[in-house]
Each structure stands twice: as C-alpha cells, then as structure tokens.
Amino acid sequence: MTGLRELKKARTKAEIQRQAVRLFADQGYAETTMEQIAAAAEVSPSTVFRYFATKEDLVAFGDFAPLIELFQSQPAQLPPLAALRVAFRTAFASHTSPELLDSQLALVVAVPELWAASLATITARMDLLATAIAHRTGDDADSAEVRTITGAALGVFLAVAFAKRRQPKLDIAAALDESFALLANSDHADRTTAGEPPVD
The missing domain is CATH 1.10.10.60 (Homeodomain-like)
Structure with missing residues (x-):
C-alpha cells in the first residue's frame, strides 16, 4: 500500500x-x-x-544528486569532461519525462522571475559539481582547473538552454551530448599535445 x-x-x-x-x-x-x-x-x-x-518551484530542475552520482560512477581513467558527457547523456536517457525537462529549461532562461529565482540553485549546484570534479582530479575545489571545468560544463548547459529558446524543436539531450563531445575531444587533444597518454 x-x-x-x-x-x-x-x-x-x-x-x-x-x-x-x-x-x-x-x-x-x-x-x-x-x-x-x-x-x-x-x-x-x-x-x-x-x-x-x-x-518558481514548478519549473525547478529537480534533484541534482543523481547526475553527480552518475558522474562519480564513471571509470577513473575518463577525464572529467568525458565523464560529464556520459553522466548527462545517461541522466537524460533515464528521465521519466524528457519533454517536460526540455520545456522547463526553456522557460527558466526565458522568464526573468524564474531566472532570478534559479540563481541560488545554480550556484549551489556549481559547488556540488566542483566538489565532485575535485574528487576525481585530486585538485582543490577552488583550483583554476576545477573552476574552469565546472564553468565550461555550466556554460554548455546554459548555452543549450538559450538555444532551445530560439529553436523550440532542438533536442536538448542531443545538443548537450554534442557540446560535451566537443569539449571532451578538445581536452583529449590538449592532453595528447602535452605528452600525456590519450584516454580512450
């Protein structure tokens, strides 16, 4: 019961x-x-x-913990951006209502009241993500590397949300995956150029 x-x-x-x-x-x-x-x-x-x-609560993004758990569960050899790509892709694929999530994201960036109400939540989730990235990289959460990776991830997320506002038919999950793939490949190239072993 x-x-x-x-x-x-x-x-x-x-x-x-x-x-x-x-x-x-x-x-x-x-x-x-x-x-x-x-x-x-x-x-x-x-x-x-x-x-x-x-x-405002009606269009909140929901619980962020599952995404963090997905990120933390990725193989240790995956660089942070590649691990984030898999985590976001898996999170969207398992969401019970992807179309609702799409609409929520588009509304938050379109409505000033919702955007203002979301700032505190966004800040808190940035801190959670920075902590998770720091745990993976072994760096301090306030380090330049962790700050940059966290900012890049948030930037991708917001850029896709704004794009959804302009392109209502945009598939947010696919757009996020494409953007994170570009970032992950860039990170892979940087590591290879620097003489670090490539990550498959």
Whole structure:
C-alpha cells in the first residue's frame, strides 16, 4: 500500500508540473495562477501548494544528486569532461519525462522571475559539481582547473538552454551530448599535445 501511495503522489506531482509548464508556455508565466494550474491538473489548489510552495518551484530542475552520482560512477581513467558527457547523456536517457525537462529549461532562461529565482540553485549546484570534479582530479575545489571545468560544463548547459529558446524543436539531450563531445575531444587533444597518454 505504501508503494502504491508513493506512486500516486509521484504521478500527481508530475501531472501538476506538466500542466503548469503547459500553461506557462501557452498563456505566460505571470498570467498563470496556481488556481488555474490546479484546475488543469484536476486537483485542489491546496494539493498544488502541498507539492510546490511557489510558482518558481514548478519549473525547478529537480534533484541534482543523481547526475553527480552518475558522474562519480564513471571509470577513473575518463577525464572529467568525458565523464560529464556520459553522466548527462545517461541522466537524460533515464528521465521519466524528457519533454517536460526540455520545456522547463526553456522557460527558466526565458522568464526573468524564474531566472532570478534559479540563481541560488545554480550556484549551489556549481559547488556540488566542483566538489565532485575535485574528487576525481585530486585538485582543490577552488583550483583554476576545477573552476574552469565546472564553468565550461555550466556554460554548455546554459548555452543549450538559450538555444532551445530560439529553436523550440532542438533536442536538448542531443545538443548537450554534442557540446560535451566537443569539449571532451578538445581536452583529449590538449592532453595528447602535452605528452600525456590519450584516454580512450
């Protein structure tokens, strides 16, 4: 019974979020009320607030921990950028609703209120990623190398999100994979030029 109850809660939460993103896209973020979202999801407003305290929470990117775990689980011989590429690709492939994630990313960069509300979350996730990269490379989390790799990863993510805003049909997962492949190949070339052994 506990498992069924949790499954029902997860489905309700996902449907509320799906309807919210649809309404935001159709009629605008500012123009959409929590009451309208509740009606579209066929739940009460109190149910919406039980899962999402604010409208901003409705388009939050979700839990970042699984991506970090995927990154940490990659083979030790993979350079950080190559490991990040695999982690992002796997995370998108296993996401229960990729189209919802695509819409969330496009909305966050398009709506000033959402962008402002996301800054604290983005900063916290940069710190988590920097710590994970530092653990892989053996460097300090505040080192230039870790800072650069973290910044490159975030830059790719944001660049693809902005591109999605301009190109609604863009496949975010494929675009991210392509960008991380370019970065990973660049890192591979730099290591080879420097005399370091190449990583397959």
